[in-house]
Amino acid sequence: MKSHPYWWEHAPRETTKPVSPPEKVDIAIVGAGFSGLSAALVLARAGLKVVVFEAGQLGEGASSRNGGMVGPSFHKLGIAGLTAKYGKEKTNEILRESVGFTDFLEDFLRVEKINADFTRKGRFLGALKPAHFDRMEKQFEALRETCGVSGKVIPHADQASETGSSKFFGGVVYDKDGGLHPAKFHNGLISNVRAAGVTILAHLLVDDITRNTTGFQLTTALGKTNATRVAVCTNGYTGPQFPELRRRILPLRSAIIATEELPSELILKLMPKARMYGDSRRIVAYYRPSPDGKRILFGGRATGIVDNPIKNARQLRQSMTDIFPELKFNATSHVWSGLVAYTFDHAPHLGLHDGLYFAMGYCGSGVARSTYFGQKLGYKMLDQEEKGHTAFDDIPFQTKALYSGNPWFMPMVLNWHRMADRFGL
Numbered sequence: 001m002k003s004h005p006y007w008w009e010h011a012p013r014e015t016t017k018p019v020s021p022p023e024k025v026d027i028a029i030v031g032a033g034f035s036g037l038s039a040a041l042v043l044a045r046a047g048l049k050v051v052v053f054e055a056g057q058l059g060e061g062a063s064s065r066n067g068g069m070v071g072p073s074f075h076k077l078g079i080a081g082l083t084a085k086y087g088k089e090k091t092n093e094i095l096r097e098s099v100g101f102t103d104f105l106e107d108f109l110r111v112e113k114i115n116a117d118f119t120r121k122g123r124f125l126g127a128l129k130p131a132h133f134d135r136m137e138k139q140f141e142a143l144r145e146t147c148g149v150s151g152k153v154i155p156h157a158d159q160a161s162e163t164g165s166s167k168f169f170g171g172v173v174y175d176k177d178g179g180l181h182p183a184k185f186h187n188g189l190i191s192n193v194r195a196a197g198v199t200i201l202a203h204l205l206v207d208d209i210t211r212n213t214t215g216f217q218l219t220t221a222l223g224k225t226n227a228t229r230v231a232v233c234t235n236g237y238t239g240p241q242f243p244e245l246r247r248r249i250l251p252l253r254s255a256i257i258a259t260e261e262l263p264s265e266l267i268l269k270l271m272p273k274a275r276m277y278g279d280s281r282r283i284v285a286y287y288r289p290s291p292d293g294k295r296i297l298f299g300g301r302a303t304g305i306v307d308n309p310i311k312n313a314r315q316l317r318q319s320m321t322d323i324f325p326e327l328k329f330n331a332t333s334h335v336w337s338g339l340v341a342y343t344f345d346h347a348p349h350l351g352l353h354d355g356l357y358f359a360m361g362y363c364g365s366g367v368a369r370s371t372y373f374g375q376k377l378g379y380k381m382l383d384q385e386e387k388g389h390t391a392f393d394d395i396p397f398q399t400k401a402l403y404s405g406n407p408w409f410m411p412m413v414l415n416w417h418r419m420a421d422r423f424g425l
């Protein structure tokens with residue numbers, strides 16, 4: 001079993017050596033994932049001198065490791081939770097903007113001419129209990145009314161057209177959701193960002209940042225860079241260099257397995273419409289066919305914050321074969337993982353904090369959102385407030401007393417959710 005992302009076999013990572021950074025730039029961006037690269041594109045095309053620092057290889061973070069599932073990523077609080085927190089008007093604004101994220105990404109890929117195997121076959125979410133079905137149906141109807149989300153409710157009796165699993169009590173199809181090959185997207189973005197004149201420096205950790213009279217000085221092992229403005233786009237990898245952002249982020253590890261190549265009739269039986277899939281459990285699980293339709297990729301929460309491929313593969317196989325017992329005798333070919341960033345209010349955030357621009361906290365749903373927020377951040381850094389505006393602008397980026405970035409309590413929280421899943425709560 002290979003312990004690198006299945007995606008990297010078709011979109012390999014570059015093998016570059018670290019080089020010294022430029023002495024002076026207009027903009028320094030920390031993190032070469034979708035957020036940082038998308039911001040860099042806007043800023044460089046506006047004529048600014050931009051450098052992007054990446055601590056690892058290009059695509060080290062979540063952006064080339066994810067499930068490639070694209071959708072509105074509706075706020076985890078649901079309509080009722082959102083309304084209680086922000087009021088009706090703000091809730092509607094957030095949901096209407098969210099429902100456009102997939103269109104945004106589709107347009108972005110077309111305009112940027114990036115071939116990332118993007119398809120829009122929709123997403124099926126299965127109900128694991130009859131009560132979950134009722135809740136999912138209500139949630140879907142409420143979303144349809146509030147922001148016009150497109151889809152349909154699938155009663156238990158009709159679900160065989162959607163899934164070969166007999167675990168579900170019906171479900172909902174969100175028919176405008178899509179899927180892509182994340183590493184191809186990441187590589188395409190890298191090419192366009194470079195073509196726009198950006199210097200991207202891999203294997204160069206920003207290990208300190210201080211203010212000076214003209215902006216900031218960033219320190220790396222190979223030299224210092226002075227930048228007028230800095231964007232921190234480090235999401236689940238936000239380190240102690242940025243303590244004020246780190247204490248607002250809850251890093252969690254998410255992992256995926258890929259099966260060996262499967263007979264086409266089997267894939268067709270299990271995933272007849274080749275959609276993206278998920279279900280109603282609390283501890284997220286997400287699954288899909290590979291873009292070539294030959295394998296099934298199955299993802300979920302990893303066993304801990306430290307990567308443990310063997311344990312992750314075992315746990316995910318168990319989850320996968322619970323849903324699709326037919327896969328019991330098929331080998332797992334790949335297992336890999338990466339870090340996502342949760343936030344205390346379950347919302348992504350962007351803006352300016354202590355002089356540093358930032359975009360992060362996508363709560364595990366960031367393929368479209370990080371690209372979108374990165375672009376918005378770019379406009380904000382250009383002082384183009386109208387283009388940079390989003391409904392998420394004025395939501396406070398919360399932390400909790402005594403929290404400094406080590407989510408020691410998360411294993412307990414996750415175990416509680418696992419237990420709730422087991423009892424169908």
Ligand SMILES: Cc1cc2nc3c(=O)[nH]c(=O)nc-3n(C[C@H](O)[C@H](O)[C@H](O)COP(=O)(O)OP(=O)(O)OC[C@H]3O[C@@H](n4cnc5c(N)ncnc54)[C@H](O)[C@@H]3O)c2cc1C
Pocket residue numbers: 030031032033034035036053054055056059060061062063064065066067068069070071204205206207233234235236237238239241254255256286299336337338339340359360362363364365366367368369370
């Ligand atoms: C296994 C997995 C599955 C997922 N599945 C999905 C999915 O199906 N759909 C979806 O919408 N989202 C999914 N996500 C989430 C999505 O991938 C992320 O939200 C998104 O990629 C975040 O992009 P980013 O650019 O903000 O951060 P990242 O891509 O994580 O990039 C941050 C980068 O910052 C670098 N960095 C950190 N500190 C420094 C420093 N001091 N100096 C230099 N560089 C630094 C890191 O090395 C890292 O490469 C998944 C994530 C994972 C891990």
